[in-house]
Amino acid sequence: MSTLAAPRWTLWLPLALFCLFVALVVLGLITPKNTDIASKMVGKPMPAFDLRPAADGRPGLATRDLQGGHARLVNIFASWCLPCRVEAPVLGELARQGVEINGIAIRDRKEDLAGYLAANGNPYARIGADDVSAVQLAIGSSGVPETFVIDPAGVIRYQHIGEIRPEQVPMILDKLREADRSGAGR
């Protein structure tokens, strides 16, 4: 019988396992919930697409529009999206500072979008209409608003999930400068 007896320290094993389990649960409880899904397309070239114009007075948006010159923003938005309204003045400020902002309007009707742009301002150089989220899926975006920094070579350099808040303007400008540097060498 004595040959089968377990070593003494194994007596503590169940308690140790239980403590480990409790630690795991506590860790899960105190870690704030994060439901953001980061795009895996950062660092990859913008996929090929060609969207029809979503609003009068602004051309549509195609991949070739996102290449050459300088870094630019692509803003995924919609007239039915409330946080987009909050973000609109911040985009206006970025446009005033000379940033090129291209819009992709998700599942939007022309008249709804016209009303939205009239009420919230139009900082967009181009606005493409993405009626079935095709481009949104292709760039790994999962909601509105999201903003992508595209370098001069047409490579996605940064994804901002949610609205850009006023205090984040310098950070976005930094990301644009960084993208300008990384895309210039190509």
Place this chain on the structure above:
Amino acid sequence: MRGLALLAPVALLAAGPALADGNLPPAPFAYRQLDDPAQEAKAKALMETLRCLVCQSQSIADSDAPIAGDMRSEVRIRIARGEEPEAIRSWLIQRYGDYVTYKPRLDRLTWPLFALPGLVLVAALAGFARRIRRKDTA
């Protein structure tokens, strides 16, 4: 005048912006099955193992969120074009990461999950064999 005042809230409702997720009709194959039952079965099986991006505990087959509808349409169109379900899954994983699939992949991070049951079984069998042998010699 009073009649007009009563109507005011109704007018406000009608004039208010659309705050649902857009009011475009859904994508062509969001709620329409493919004509070929074999292709539809393939698409259905895949959709049940793809995770909705905004309703995070549902599959896109379960969800009525517009983006889930757009994903179903995308899946059905690609299946109809002759793409393999697993190729569509990898296309989505390339964009959204492992998050988007309910079917776990075997990779550098997940292999212990698959290996552990086998290791435990081997250890248990070894322990069992030792015990039996000891009993025999006793």
